[in-house]
Structure formats: structure tokens, C-alpha cells
Amino acid sequence: MQRKIHFLLALTILFLTSCSHSGKTEKQKRPVVLIKTEYGDMKVLLYNETPQHRDNFLKLVKQGFYNGLLFHRVIPEFMIQGGDPQSRDAEPGQMLGNGGPGYTLPAEFRPGFFHKKGALAAARLGDQANPEKRSSGSQFYIVEGKVFTPQALDSLETMQTQREAQDIYHQLFMKKADSVRILQEQGKQIEYADLLDRLEKQAQDSAALHPFHFAKQQRETYTAIGGVPHLDGNYTVFGEVIEGLNVIDSIAHVKTDDHDRPVKDVKMTMKILKD
The missing domain is CATH 2.40.100.10 (Cyclophilin-like)
Incomplete structure (x- = not known):
């Protein structure tokens, strides 16, 4: 029984050593x-x-x-x-x-x-x-x-979230391109402006659900x-x-x-x- 335990321990050590060596090799x-x-x-x-x-x-x-x-x-x-x-x-x-x-x-x-x-x-x-x-x-x-200071990174996060909102707005606008064109051709300025306002609000709300944030490692590195x-x-x-x-x-x-x-x-x- 004792020999079996020693044998299993030896196998475990060999396995761990092999894994450790493999990890180092991969890095090298x-x-x-x-x-x-x-x-x-x-x-x-x-x-x-x-x-x-x-x-x-x-x-x-x-x-x-x-x-x-x-x-x-x-x-x-x-x-x-x-x-x-x-x-x-x-x-x-x-x-x-x-x-x-x-x-x-x-x-x-x-x-x-x-x-x-x-x-x-x-x-x-x-x-x-x-x-x-x-x-x-x-x-x-x-x-x-x-x-960068932490405050500067905060500002960049806000700006990035706004850029994402603009990207979403552009995507929504392109999907509604036909409706926008028709409203413009018919001269329905109030309806046209209302549509754009709704698209902008939808884009802002969508971006606000997942605001941009730098990871902890990024913040530590950029401030160092x-x-x-x-x-x-x-x-x-x-x-x-x-x-x-x-x-x-x-x-x-x-x-x-x-x-x-x-x-x-x-x-x-x-x-x-x-x-």
C-alpha cells in the first residue's frame, strides 16, 4: 500500500513538473x-x-x-x-x-x-x-x-461612450434611410425632426446600458x-x-x-x- 502511495505521489510530481515546464516553454x-x-x-x-x-x-x-x-x-x-x-x-x-x-x-x-x-x-x-x-x-x-491622470481617463471613457452612441445612431439611421428620404421628399419637417430625435434617444439609451470603461490593468498602466x-x-x-x-x-x-x-x-x- 505504501509503495502504491509513493508511486502515485511520484506520478503527481512528474505531471506538475511537466505542466510547469510546458508553461515556461510556451512563454519562451x-x-x-x-x-x-x-x-x-x-x-x-x-x-x-x-x-x-x-x-x-x-x-x-x-x-x-x-x-x-x-x-x-x-x-x-x-x-x-x-x-x-x-x-x-x-x-x-x-x-x-x-x-x-x-x-x-x-x-x-x-x-x-x-x-x-x-x-x-x-x-x-x-x-x-x-x-x-x-x-x-x-x-x-x-x-x-x-x-494620464485618473481624471483624464474618466473623460476618455465618457468620450468613448459617446462615440459608441454615435456609431449606434448611424446604424439606426441607415436602417431608417427610406423613411428619412420619404419624409424629406414630402417636406414633413416636424415628423422628420421627431424621427431623428427618437433615433438619437434610442442610441444614447443603448450606449448607456454598456458604458465604456478601461480595465484595472489599463488604468494602472496608463497612469504609471x-x-x-x-x-x-x-x-x-x-x-x-x-x-x-x-x-x-x-x-x-x-x-x-x-x-x-x-x-x-x-x-x-x-x-x-x-x-
């Missing part, structure tokens, strides 16, 4: 990419939870796609952006930001990944041209951001190291800088022209350190 398997610039190097960890963006980024790095490209758009307390293939050997003052590999990626929003300082995210076209919020196939940005919270849930965050945060600051504060392009080119090269 997260790919790391080195981004080299004249202002220093950044090591970027890619998230396995955003596999399409991870795999695409690694593919492009392996191909040497990013080597020689520019950080073509930099804004202090906001972000540094690169990955436009048209920036390679671009003429001084040339407008950049519209290039890509010829494809886009579906959004991969994950609640735990947000726009803290050092976040790596995919650039994209705006909502009007890109309602699905699909990501550029190559352009990315790295967040510098700024530190900072970031760009208003971008959360709108752009795919697929990695983060784990070494070289100071490099982001240096690049974000270089002299730029009227289009936020650095006056002196900031080139990048990349290589995979761990995949």
Missing part, C-alpha cells in the same frame, strides 16, 4: 525581433495570441522587407510609424504612408493587449474606407504616448508608464518593446516636416533573435 517560444536604428536598438516581443500578425511580421522580417525602410511618421507623445516600402530611397519631402505589400490582415483585437508605451501595433486605413478595421500588411507603429488609450479596440496590438524604450523617445522627438516625416531619415533594419 514567443518570438523576439531586433529593430536596429542609429538611435539605438529595440527588442520587440511578438504575441502568440495574434498569430496572423505575428506570422506575417516574421515572414517580412525574414525576407528583409523592412531593411532600409524609414520611420516615416513620428509624433511626440504619440507614436513612431514605419513599414511603408515606398520609403526605401524616398526623396526628401516625398509624401509617404500609402505603401504596402499588396494585402491587408483581419483585425485581431485582444482585451489584454492595449496601447501602453512600447506597444507594437498595425497601422491601417480609417473606418470610413475600412469598416472592418483590417490592418496594413506591413505598416506598423510603436507607441510613445504620455502618462503612459500610452495612447483612445486607440484601444481600434487597432491591432500584436507585440511590445521589451528593451529599448528610450529609443522610442529619441525617434519620436526628432525634427520633422509639416507631414510629421523626420527631416533627417531614420532608417531601420530588422532580424529575428528568437522565433
Whole structure:
């Protein structure tokens, strides 16, 4: 009986050790990419939870796609952006930001990944041209951001809830487009105004049922190291800088022209350190 108990204990320990090792291995398997610039190097960890963006980024790095490209758009307390293939050997003052590999990626929003300082995210076209919020196939940005007070985050929550109400209103309005058109054609201004008021109230009531709130982790991070919270849930965050945060600051504060392009080119090269 005692031998049986010892045997079961040994199996239990072996199982727990195996699980622990598996968990560590999974964490260690997260790919790391080195981004080299004249202002220093950044090591970027890619998230396995955003596999399409991870795999695409690694593919492009392996191909040497990013080597020689520019950080073509930099804004202090906001972000540094690169990955436009048209920036390679671009003429001084040339407008950049519209290039890509010829494809886009579906959004991969994950609640735990947000726009803290050092976040790596995919650039994209705006909502009007890109309602699905699909990501550029190559352009990315790295967040510098700024530190927020709790009161500022409260205000952003209110603004985000209002934006959601506007989105709901737009959806309701489109559903009633025929009715709106008929009332306008018939010159029924009172009925027309009454319909719009009802749609607005419905949208406000719907948004109020589920007001926007930052998670505890987001609040703690944005009030400590900072970031760009208003971008959360709108752009795919697929990695983060784990070494070289100071490099982001240096690049974000270089002299730029009227289009936020650095006056002196900031080139990048990349290589995979761990995949």
C-alpha cells in the first residue's frame, strides 16, 4: 500500500513538473525581433495570441522587407510609424504612408493587449474606407504616448461612450434611410425632426446600458508608464518593446516636416533573435 502511495505521489510530481515546464516553454517560444536604428536598438516581443500578425511580421522580417525602410511618421507623445516600402530611397519631402505589400490582415483585437508605451501595433486605413478595421500588411507603429491622470481617463471613457452612441445612431439611421428620404421628399419637417430625435434617444439609451470603461490593468498602466488609450479596440496590438524604450523617445522627438516625416531619415533594419 505504501509503495502504491509513493508511486502515485511520484506520478503527481512528474505531471506538475511537466505542466510547469510546458508553461515556461510556451512563454519562451514567443518570438523576439531586433529593430536596429542609429538611435539605438529595440527588442520587440511578438504575441502568440495574434498569430496572423505575428506570422506575417516574421515572414517580412525574414525576407528583409523592412531593411532600409524609414520611420516615416513620428509624433511626440504619440507614436513612431514605419513599414511603408515606398520609403526605401524616398526623396526628401516625398509624401509617404500609402505603401504596402499588396494585402491587408483581419483585425485581431485582444482585451489584454492595449496601447501602453512600447506597444507594437498595425497601422491601417480609417473606418470610413475600412469598416472592418483590417490592418496594413506591413505598416506598423510603436507607441510613445504620455502618462494620464485618473481624471483624464474618466473623460476618455465618457468620450468613448459617446462615440459608441454615435456609431449606434448611424446604424439606426441607415436602417431608417427610406423613411428619412420619404419624409424629406414630402417636406414633413416636424415628423422628420421627431424621427431623428427618437433615433438619437434610442442610441444614447443603448450606449448607456454598456458604458465604456478601461480595465484595472489599463488604468494602472496608463497612469504609471503612459500610452495612447483612445486607440484601444481600434487597432491591432500584436507585440511590445521589451528593451529599448528610450529609443522610442529619441525617434519620436526628432525634427520633422509639416507631414510629421523626420527631416533627417531614420532608417531601420530588422532580424529575428528568437522565433
